[in-house]
Amino acid sequence: MKASRQENARTMLDPGDVRLSRSLFAQETPVVARALLGRDVVHRLPSGACLRGRIVETEAYHGQDDTASHARFGRTGRSALMFGPPGHAYVYLIYGMYEMLNVTANPEDFPGAVLIRALEPLEGIEHMLERRGSRMNLLTNGPGRLCRAMEIDRSLNGIDLVRSDVVWLERGVEVSDAHVAVSPRVGIGYADPIHRDLNWRFSVRGNRWVSK
DNA sequence: TCATTGATACACT
DNA sequence: GTGTATCAATGAC
Numbered sequence: 001m002k003a004s005r006q007e008n009a010r011t012m013l014d015p016g017d018v019r020l021s022r023s024l025f026a027q028e029t030p031v032v033a034r035a036l037l038g039r040d041v042v043h044r045l046p047s048g049a050c051l052r053g054r055i056v057e058t059e060a061y062h063g064q065d066d067t068a069s070h071a072r073f074g075r076t077g078r079s080a081l082m083f084g085p086p087g088h089a090y091v092y093l094i095y096g097m098y099e100m101l102n103v104t105a106n107p108e109d110f111p112g113a114v115l116i117r118a119l120e121p122l123e124g125i126e127h128m129l130e131r132r133g134s135r136m137n138l139l140t141n142g143p144g145r146l147c148r149a150m151e152i153d154r155s156l157n158g159i160d161l162v163r164s165d166v167v168w169l170e171r172g173v174e175v176s177d178a179h180v181a182v183s184p185r186v187g188i189g190y191a192d193p194i195h196r197d198l199n200w201r202f203s204v205r206g207n208r209w210v211s212k
Numbered sequence: 213t214c215a216t217t218g219a220t221a222c223a224c225t
Numbered sequence: 226g227t228g229t230a231t232c233a234a235t236g237a238c
Contacts, residue, residue, distance in 0.1 A: 059233065068233075070220090078220060096217025098234050115233055134236095144234050187233050 020169045022162050025086035025105050029062035029112035032086075032105040034202050036114055038175040040122065041101075043150050043167050051127060051150050053119030053140055054172055056207045059185045060105075060200040062112045068191035071111035081158055082111040089167060091147070091157040098144030099153050103161060103169070117186070117201075119146045120209040142211045181205045186212075 020039060025032055036055050043051045061069035061082075070079040070092070081090045081104055090102040090113050106112035119140040121128055128139055128149040140146040147153065152167065161168050182199040189196070203210045 061233075070233085073221065076221070092233090093217090093219060094232060095234055096219070096232090098217095100233060102233085113233095117233080138236090142234070185233070190232080 018170050019162065020087075020171065022085075022087050025103060025162075026107050027105065029060040029105040029114060030200055032103070032112075033058040033060035033114045033200065034180065036103065036116070036169075037180060037202055037204055038173045040170040040172040041116065041119060041150065041167070042123075042170060043152060044165065045127075045151065049127060050123055052123035053121050053146065053150060055116055055118075056120050057116075057118035057201070057203040057210045059115040059117055059202070060112070061102075061115065062106070062200070064111055066191075067195045068185060068188040069111065069113075075111075079111065082113045083109055086112075087160065087162045089152075089156050089159045089161055091152060091154050093154060094144075099147040100143045101147050101150075101152050115143060116146065117143045118203070118207075118209050118211045119150070120207065121149065137208075141209045175204055179205050 024035060036058050039055050041053050041055060064071050064074060066072060071082045073079065075083050078092060081088060084104060085108045086104050086106060088104045090104055091099055094100055101116045102113040104113050121140050129136065131151065132139060132149050138145060140149050156167055159167055181203045183201045184197055184199060185201045
């Protein structure tokens with residue numbers, strides 16, 4: 001709570017206005033993915049220090065029929081969170097090594113999640129560099145990299161981003177349509193062509209932190 | 213270019 | 226229960 005007050009003072013916004021609300025996440029996944037551009041991911045560490053990154057690239061995984069989505073097998077142990085209430089963190093391991101941060105979307109029982117693919121580091125950058133042992137330009141421009149930099153792992157799976165004092169999302173800045181680029185999603189060659197070709201990847205045009 | 217790494221889902225006993 | 230194919234990626238060459 002103390003950290004929240006500090007954040008509010010820093011951004012000079014009313015407490016109720018800073019965080020993203022449940023209703024934003026309850027929209028259709030591609031709408032949420034677009035709306036999350038320019039928003040800030042904040043992780044308050046046990047030490048009290050905050051890591052902060054601005055979202056510059058997202059992907060939408062929408063519905064059980066989406067053959068690129070973890071929800072394509074229905075409600076399983078892993079994908080259950082995608083069927084749960086919106087605004088929660090879905091963190092999973094891929095390739096045995098890398099954690100991926102997603103935000104659940106859609107009303108309960110309709111599966112959807114937004115994969116956070118790239119962040120622009122804003123706060124706690126020295127801490128991130130120390131942790132990553134990596135060059136600045138490779139800090140957060142990829143879904144696995146940003147999780148390592150932000151210290152986000154599976155222990156945070158299922159956390160309510162609307163209410164948590166550990167990890168949450170803030171309003172950040174508005175990104176106009178003119179600054180949004182859309183393209184097909186990355187790394188889903190196994191999916192049906194119908195879904196492979198959907199323009200469900202959203203990024204901030206020209207931002208240096210976008211992956212690839 | 214290619215090795216890494218382990219959870220997941222599914223098809224079998 | 227056990228076996229195995231697959232994967233929303235990364236970094237060292």
